[in-house]
Amino acid sequence: RDVFDPEDTNYCTFRWVTSETAFAMSCLRANPMTGEMIDGDVIFDASFIKYWKQSYALLIGSTTAVGGEPQAAPLAFGEVISPILASKMGFGQPAAKALLGVGALDKPFGQMIPEVVPADQNYLQWQLAKNLARGTRGFCQFQTGFRHDFGLAAIALADVPKPEPPKTEKDKEKDKDKAPKKPEPKPELPEEFIGQAIKHIVMHEVGHSLGLRHNFKASTMLTQEQLNDTAITRSKGLVGSVMDYSPINIAPKGKKQGDYYSTTIGPYDYWAIEYAYKPVDGDEATELKKIAARAPEHDLAYATDEDAFLNDDPYVNRFDLGADPCQFGKDRIALASELLKDLDGRVVKDGDSWARTRRAFGILIGQFGDGATLASQYVGGQSVSRDHKADKDARDPIVPVSGAKQRECLKFLADNILSDQAFQFSPTLLRRLGAERWMHWGNDSGSGPGIDISVLERILGIQKIVLGHCLSAETLARIQNQQLQADSGTDPLRIEEVFRSLTDGIWSDLDKLPDQKDPKAAKIALSTVRRNLQREYLRRLSSMVLGDRSNPYSDIFSYIVIIGGGSSSVPADARALARLHLKEIAGRIGMVLETRSASLDDTTRAHLEESKHRIAKVLEANLDIKEP
Known part of the structure; x- marks a missing residue:
């Protein structure tokens, strides 16, 4: 043809476009009379490579x-x-x-x-x-996570410049005779990373053009140990399907780096395409049923968009990787903690603005939030499948996560999220998180409102993710229900264990306060992080006891910290346990105020006295008659 037009259905095209918002999209057109797909195109925005976008x-x-x-x-x-x-x-x-x-x-x-x-x-x-x-x-929404992913890659894969040793006067004289050094090139993402990322996105969008839906359980195909074994990943991919939103694969410290993204389509993709497109001679229904009967195979795990929203399956996530999402979260928190130690040296060169430090800090804080999310989901979690009766190796539709795994995740959360020790940042780094006001088309350097960053709000927001999940009416009811689903001889998690783990973790400071008898000794102080968390925990326990249903929006946006800025009916046993733990906390506070009040600093003493007073008012209040 003399005239080429990408809109022409005679051509399946891949188009590069440029805009201020990074995205990729599959454009699929079908015959409205028959449903036959007659044209599939992919639009790919070059802005994907701009990896400092902030969410x-x-x-x-x-x-x-x-x-x-x-x-x-x-x-x-x-x-x-x-x-x-x-x-x-x-x-x-x-x-x-x-x-x-x-x-x-x-x-x-x-x-x-x-x-x-x-x-x-x-x-x-x-x-x-x-x-x-x-x-x-x-x-x-693949592009939303990819922007965040490219930012993390830029931080993690950057070379940290080594400080030069101090120069003597003799060295300085020699330097005068040397030609001036050329400015160091800014660190770029490895070409292999860029190539694998683009290929993965293209495979994902072509999958949509072929009619495939998202598969958010495909990321659980390989164990964490197999993810960097290229002998495996080059043959069947990092994930079971390119229709998952898979994040960058970054090898843990001390391990050899494998592929960053899947370099080939996965077992599920071959299976789905076989079901949809295989020419069948004879009885088509029988042949299709035979193909579908492979559903219980491990590499063919499937869960789509409806399964991902507000689901109870900890193995169905966007942007996770590996058979154990909790371990993935742990690894990402460990990675973020390591990168924060020399963050300013990684992302800012001499003569550059500090603006990248602020954006990089936000990306790394997000790793703590993701770790909290992935580990929390195991509490009351259950794996869901759609195997048919009599399929080979068919699973039950609902399989609760084992009690041992739920306890492991609870302990991790108590030790690493509901703790002030996990959030130790350099004062120098925090002073360098300045705002950027230079913005124009093609430049995404905006830093949002405010000059500084409220680190305390972000920390509490991450901790609220844990409390919001573990103390939600749905989670507590599901844990109770799992008592009925458990086989004899198993040891499912009980809701009293959830309350005990949270109370002991959040209020452990009261048992560790030293006995200060020297009047000249420094006053004992609880950190601001601990005080904020303790107030939030008391608020949630109080809401349970009082039956607070005043705010239907209370926790639906728990993944966002509002800058500057009730629960539904819980099981009756949970309300009783909340009352019990409030009484226990009040007793422990009272003991500390009785024996060590003089050794507490004013803010800590005020916090404990206010907490005790609030608990007393809650315990004296009448119950909401709308609650059981």
Whole structure:
């Protein structure tokens, strides 16, 4: 043909485009009469390679009466502290708001339910996303996680410059005769990484063009030990399907780096394509049933978009990698902790702005949030499958996570998230988290509101992820239900263990306070991180006891820390345990105030006295008659 047009259905095209928002998209067209796919194209934005994009968030409300489309009225500005939890809650996908469990009667008259969208989306992009989500099986958010991933890769793979030894006067004289040094090139991501990332994205989008849906359980195909074995990954990939949102594979410290992303399609992809496209002679239904009967095979695990939203399966996630998502979270927290030690040296060269340090800090804090999310999901978690009866190696539709694994994750959370020791940052680093105000088309250097970063708000936000999950009515009810699902001789987790683990971890300081008898000795102080966490824990226990149902939006945005800024009916046993633990905490506080009050600093003493007073008021209050 003399005229080429990528819109022409005679051509399947791959198009590079340039915009200020990184994305890739599959454009699929089908015959409306038969459903036959007649054209598939992939659009790939070159901005994917700009890896310092920051995931801010806007809470968008409405000024329009019920029945009309909402106007973009910002309610608050926030920052995503757990990209994995954000994706589960529908961040960037406006249609997901209906799945948040907030009914029509809960919203104020004349107002739409607040929606959470990326701050880098303008109003037009927001409306386009809404329309796309309404008319398709799933709205692809791969680009949201990839931006975050590229930032992490830039930090982790950067070479840290070694400090030069001090020069003598003789050395300085020699330097005068030398030609001036050329400026060092800025560190770039390895070409192998870029190539594998682009290939993985293209395979994902071509999969959509062939009719494949997302598969968010495919990332569990390989064990953590197998992920960097290229003899395995080059033959069947890092994940069971390229239709998962798989993150960059970064080898733990001391291990050889393998592939960064899957370099080939996975076993599930071959299987799904076989089912959809294999020419069949004879009885098609029988042949298709035979192919589908392979579903219980480990490498063919499957869970799609509906399974990912607010699910109870800890193995269904976006942006996780490996058979044990909890271990993946642990590894990412360890990686972030290591990178934070020399962060400013990794991301900022002499003569450059400190702005990258702020953005890099936010990316690494997100690793703590993701670790908290992945480990929390095991508490009350259950693996879900759709195997048919009599399939070979068929699993039960619901298999609770073992009690031992749930306890392991609870202990990890108590030791590494509900602790101030896990969040130790260099004062020098925190002074270098300045804001950037230089923004234009093609430059994504905006830093959001405020000059400094409220580190304490971010830490508490991460800790709220744990409390929000472990103390939610759904989780506690599910743990109780798992008592009935457990076979004789097993040891399922009990809800009293959850309360005990949280109380002992959060209030352990009261048992460790030294006995200061010397009046001249330094006063004993609980850290601000501990005081904030203890207040939040008391608030949640109090809400259980009082039956607080006043705020239907209390925790639906728990993955966002609102800058500057009730629970539903819980099992009756949980309410009783909450009362018991409040009484116990009050008793422990009273003992400390009785015996060591003089050795406490004023803020710590005020905190403990206020906590004791609040507990007393809660225990004296009447129960909400709406609760059982």
